[in-house]
Amino acid sequence: MTTSIETETIFLQINGCRKNLSIEPRVSLLDALRDHLHLTGTKKGCDQGACGACTVLVDGERINSCLALAIQYEGREIVTIEGLANSGELHPLQQAFIDQDGFQCGYCTPGQICSVVGMLAEFGKGAPSAVTKDGAANGELTEAEVRERMSGNLCRCGAYVGIRDAIQQVHGIQQANQGGKQ
Amino acid sequence: MNNFIYLRAADASSAVNLLAANSSRGAAARFLAGGTNLVDLMREGVETTHALVDITRAPLSEIQELPDGGLRIGALVRNSHLAAHRAVRERYSLLSQAILQGASAQIRNVATTGGNIMQRTRCYYFYDIASRCNKRAAGSGCDAMQGFNRIHAILGTSPQCIATHPSDMCVALAALDASVNVTGPLGERSLPFSDVHRLPGDAPEIDTNLQPGELITSIDLPASAAGLSSIYRKVRDRASYAFALVSVAAALKVDNGIIQEVRLALGGVAHKPWRATIAEQLLRGAAPTSESFATAAEAELAPAIPRRGNAFKIELAKRTIAAVLSELTAGEGGGQ
Numbered sequence: 001m002t003t004s005i006e007t008e009t010i011f012l013q014i015n016g017c018r019k020n021l022s023i024e025p026r027v028s029l030l031d032a033l034r035d036h037l038h039l040t041g042t043k044k045g046c047d048q049g050a051c052g053a054c055t056v057l058v059d060g061e062r063i064n065s066c067l068a069l070a071i072q073y074e075g076r077e078i079v080t081i082e083g084l085a086n087s088g089e090l091h092p093l094q095q096a097f098i099d100q101d102g103f104q105c106g107y108c109t110p111g112q113i114c115s116v117v118g119m120l121a122e123f124g125k126g127a128p129s130a131v132t133k134d135g136a137a138n139g140e141l142t143e144a145e146v147r148e149r150m151s152g153n154l155c156r157c158g159a160y161v162g163i164r165d166a167i168q169q170v171h172g173i174q175q176a177n178q179g180g181k182q
Numbered sequence: 183m184n185n186f187i188y189l190r191a192a193d194a195s196s197a198v199n200l201l202a203a204n205s206s207r208g209a210a211a212r213f214l215a216g217g218t219n220l221v222d223l224m225r226e227g228v229e230t231t232h233a234l235v236d237i238t239r240a241p242l243s244e245i246q247e248l249p250d251g252g253l254r255i256g257a258l259v260r261n262s263h264l265a266a267h268r269a270v271r272e273r274y275s276l277l278s279q280a281i282l283q284g285a286s287a288q289i290r291n292v293a294t295t296g297g298n299i300m301q302r303t304r305c306y307y308f309y310d311i312a313s314r315c316n317k318r319a320a321g322s323g324c325d326a327m328q329g330f331n332r333i334h335a336i337l338g339t340s341p342q343c344i345a346t347h348p349s350d351m352c353v354a355l356a357a358l359d360a361s362v363n364v365t366g367p368l369g370e371r372s373l374p375f376s377d378v379h380r381l382p383g384d385a386p387e388i389d390t391n392l393q394p395g396e397l398i399t400s401i402d403l404p405a406s407a408a409g410l411s412s413i414y415r416k417v418r419d420r421a422s423y424a425f426a427l428v429s430v431a432a433a434l435k436v437d438n439g440i441i442q443e444v445r446l447a448l449g450g451v452a453h454k455p456w457r458a459t460i461a462e463q464l465l466r467g468a469a470p471t472s473e474s475f476a477t478a479a480e481a482e483l484a485p486a487i488p489r490r491g492n493a494f495k496i497e498l499a500k501r502t503i504a505a506v507l508s509e510l511t512a513g514e515g516g517g518q
Binding site: 008024025026028047048049052055061062063064067068069071072115118119122125126127128129130132147148149150151152 | 183184185186187188214217218221222224225226234236238262265266271278279282283285286287288289291292421422423
C-alpha cells in the first residue's frame with residue numbers, strides 16, 4: 001500500500017501505572033511490553049497463541065499477549081508478572097512455584113503464574129471447564145480440572161508436577177482463608 | 183506483519199460505515215474482534231489487509247432472553263462468558279460443552295461469538311505461504327491433496343480444497359438450528375446457521391455466505407432446541423487444546439421407545455460445520471438401538487472421500503456417532 005501509516009500515541013495502564021507510548025498499530029501487546037516498555041518478564045515463546053508463555057492479565061482475565069494488538073488494549077487494566085509482587089513481597093504463587101519446584105529453565109514461568117492467577121479467579125467464580133460435570137457446582141479443584149484449565153500453558157522442561165503442586169498449595173491457602181469450601 | 187490503518191468503531195452501524203469507507207475493489211478492510219485468528223493470520227502474511235476496524239467497543243456483548251423462549255447472544259460475547267452463562271448451561275448445554283472443548287482458556291477469554299464463526303476455514307498449507315493453496319491464492323493448487331492430510335476433510339470436499347472449519351462452537355450452533363443476524367451496507371438480514379458457511383466447490387477462497395462489508399451482530403438460539411439431552415464429544419490427538427479429528431454434537435428426545443427428535447452435527451470432517459441430515463432422517467421415528475445408530479452413521483458417511491492420511495476419520499466418525507447416541511439414550515434402552 002502507498003498509504004503512509006503514522007505511529008499512534010496511546011496509553012496503556014500496566015501494573016497500576018499509566019504508560020504513554022508511540023507505536024504502529026501492528027505492534028502486539030507482547031512486543032509493546034517487552035520492546036517498548038522493557039517489561040521483559042513476559043516471554044515470547046511461539047508468538048502464535050499455542051504455548052502461553054506470553055500470558056498476562058487484562059481486567060483480571062488471562063489472555064495471550066502475542067495475539068493482542070497493543071492499540072486494542074488502550075485503557076484496559078493490564079497486569080504482568082512484574083505487577084504481582086507487593087512491594088518486595090512475592091505473590092503467593094511466586095512463592096509456591098519456588099517451594100514446589102514449579103520450573104526448571106523458568107522461561108514459561110511468568111506465563112504459567114499469570115495464567116494460574118486468572119485460572120483460580122475463574123474457578124472461584126464457578127466458571128466451568130470441559131471436565132466439570134454438567135450442572136455441578138465447582139467443588140474440588142481436581143487433578144483433571146488443573147490439567148484441563150492449564151492446557152494453554154506448555155512447559156518444555158516438563159515441570160508440570162511441580163506446577164500442579166504450586167497451584168494446589170495456593171488454592172489450599174485461598175480455601176483456608178475463606179473458611180473452607182463453600 | 184504488514185502495517186495497516188487502525189480504526190475504532192463505537193457501534194455496529196459506524197463499523198459498517200467505516201469498513202465501507204476504507205474498502206475498495208480488491209482492497210477490503212477487515213473487522214477486528216478478539217483477533218485470535220486474524221492477528222495470527224496477519225503475522226504469518228496470510229491475511230494482508232490495509233485497514234482494521236476494531237469493533238470490540240461496540241455494545242454487542244449482551245445475552246438476552248427472546249420473547250419466544252430462545253436466547254439472543256451478542257456477537258461480542260466472549261467464548262468463556264458464553265460457556266459459563268447460566269441460561270446457556272441449563273438450556274443449551276450442548277453449546278457450553280462444545281465451547282469448553284475448543285481452544286485454551288486464554289483464547290476463550292478473548293475470542294468472540296461472531297469471531298468464532300468468522301475464523302478462517304484452514305489447514306497448515308493455507309497457513310504456510312510457501313505452499314500452494316487455492317484458498318489463499320485462487321488457482322494456485324493444493325499441496326494438501328498429496329501432502330500430510332491427517333486433519334483434513336472427508337465430506338463435502340472439492341478437488342480444490344480439503345480444509346476443515348476448526349470451530350467446536352459452530353458444530354453445536356449447527357445442531358441447535360441457530361440463526362445469525364447481520365447488518366451491512368444493504369441493511370439487516372438473518373441467515374439460518376447452516377447457510378452461513380460454504381463448501382469449497384470452485385471457490386475455496388470464500389468461507390461464508392456473508393456479503394462484503396456485512397457484520398454479525400447477534401446469534402439467536404431457538405426455543406425449540408432448549409432442554410434436550412445433549413452431548414458434545416471431541417476426539418483429538420491430545421486431551422486438551424487441539425483441533426478435532428472428529429467431533430459429534432448430538433441432542434435428542436426419546437418418547438415411548440421412539441426417537442421423536444434428533445439433532446446431529448459433525449466437526450473436523452468438512453469445510454463447514456456438518457449437519458448430519460441423512461442420519462437424522464433415518465433416526466427420526468426409529469427405535470434407539472445399536473443397529474439404528476450404526477445404520478444412520480453408515481449412511482451419513484457413505485459419500486465420504488478419504489485421502490491417504492485421513493481415511494481413518496470415516497470409521498472414527500461412525501463409531502463416535504454411535505457411541506454418543508448410545509450414551510444419550512442409555513436410560514431409554516438405547517444402544518442395546
